[in-house]
Amino acid sequence: MDVANSIEELVGNTPIVKLSRFGAALSHNLFGKCEFLNPGGSVKDRIAFHMVSKAERSGSLRPGGTIVEATAGNTGIGLALVAALRGYKLITVVSQKVSQDKVKFLQALKAEVVVCPSGKSIEDPEHFMNRARAIAESQGAWLADQFNNADNIEVHYKTTGPEIWRQTEGAVDVLVVGVGTGGTLTGAGRYLKERKRELKIVLADPVGSLLADLVQGKAGGRSSSYIVEGIGQDFVPGNFDLSLVDDVIQVSDKDAIACARDLFAAEGMFVGSSSGCIAHAARAYCGKTSGAAKNVVAILPDGGRGYLSTIYDATWMAEKLPPSQ
Numbered sequence: 001m002d003v004a005n006s007i008e009e010l011v012g013n014t015p016i017v018k019l020s021r022f023g024a025a026l027s028h029n030l031f032g033k034c035e036f037l038n039p040g041g042s043v044k045d046r047i048a049f050h051m052v053s054k055a056e057r058s059g060s061l062r063p064g065g066t067i068v069e070a071t072a073g074n075t076g077i078g079l080a081l082v083a084a085l086r087g088y089k090l091i092t093v094v095s096q097k098v099s100q101d102k103v104k105f106l107q108a109l110k111a112e113v114v115v116c117p118s119g120k121s122i123e124d125p126e127h128f129m130n131r132a133r134a135i136a137e138s139q140g141a142w143l144a145d146q147f148n149n150a151d152n153i154e155v156h157y158k159t160t161g162p163e164i165w166r167q168t169e170g171a172v173d174v175l176v177v178g179v180g181t182g183g184t185l186t187g188a189g190r191y192l193k194e195r196k197r198e199l200k201i202v203l204a205d206p207v208g209s210l211l212a213d214l215v216q217g218k219a220g221g222r223s224s225s226y227i228v229e230g231i232g233q234d235f236v237p238g239n240f241d242l243s244l245v246d247d248v249i250q251v252s253d254k255d256a257i258a259c260a261r262d263l264f265a266a267e268g269m270f271v272g273s274s275s276g277c278i279a280h281a282a283r284a285y286c287g288k289t290s291g292a293a294k295n296v297v298a299i300l301p302d303g304g305r306g307y308l309s310t311i312y313d314a315t316w317m318a319e320k321l322p323p324s325q
């Protein structure tokens with residue numbers, strides 16, 4: 001029978017789709033890697049299964065144990081799938097910025113959700129990452145720690161990068177990617193650069209994040225709040241290898257959200273705000289790059305259903321991003 005033995009087998013091997021209409025006016029070829037088609041709806045299923053499997057093998061996660069993770073939602077959703085399949089308890093720690101859709105989704109998947117105030121600095125004990133560490137320590141639980149866990153990078157090095165290489169038959173020239181933890185950029189980017197030295201990696205960064213400045217060696221900037229979820233930071237995550245980045249494109253909330261809508265209108269792809277941000281950056285990169293036609297692959301990290309009460313809600317949008325802005 002042509003069947004999978006478990007949903008785990010359906011993680012990864014996501015398709016790449018040519019964005020023919022979205023990128024119609026460009027002199028380069030634009031493609032989207034559809035990470036939103038993973039079983040849990042995001043790129044994070046890859047790291048959830050891999051980090052847990054490695055922790056089981058090393059003995060740091062025991063049968064029936066508790067997993068704790070600081071997440072923008074998607075890693076929590078991926079971990080909830082693993083927890084259901086393998087019998088773990090899951091505590092997720094999110095910042096208040098995370099959409100109610102994702103919080104409800106996590107709760108429906110049997111995860112406990114601890115919500116921390118947003119806008120706290122990384123030194124503050126109330127920052128969601130510090131709360132997660134404290135909860136894990138107090139409960140003797142395993143902290144997945146996607147921001148520093150090397151298995152996050154490893155799974156992208158072993159799967160996402162090779163998939164892009166194989167699917168494009170080595171013809172990929174540019175990878176456009178956002179950074180939340182840096183796992184996707186560092187793992188897939190490192191693999192692809194090892195195969196093709198001249199390949200360019202473009203960081204798509206929301207306006208308000210400090211990563212663009214930090215990559216360009218500018219210190220002392222101030223972060224500000226922005227709507228796009230899952231990417232951008234005010235510190236350099238342990239899993240982000242800055243040296244891999246060749247170019248940075250900063251994207252406003254307005255452009256990111258407009259682009260998420262464009263992806264549906266043009267391609268029938270219903271995606272989240274980080275995909276809009278990355279697709280906008282990819283289109284902008286193509287627009288400013290001359291010369292022979294290049295093959296540009298944009299990672300589309302998650303789908304739009306986690307944002308029904310935010311960027312896809314007209315009332316919410318009118319309040320957060322009035323048309324005059």
Ligand SMILES: Cc1ncc(COP(=O)(O)O)c(C=O)c1O
Binds near residue numbers: 231
């Ligand atoms: C919606 C979304 N997009 C993109 C990313 C970034 O991926 P990475 O953590 O591999 O940098 C994340 C995760 O942080 C995310 O939740």
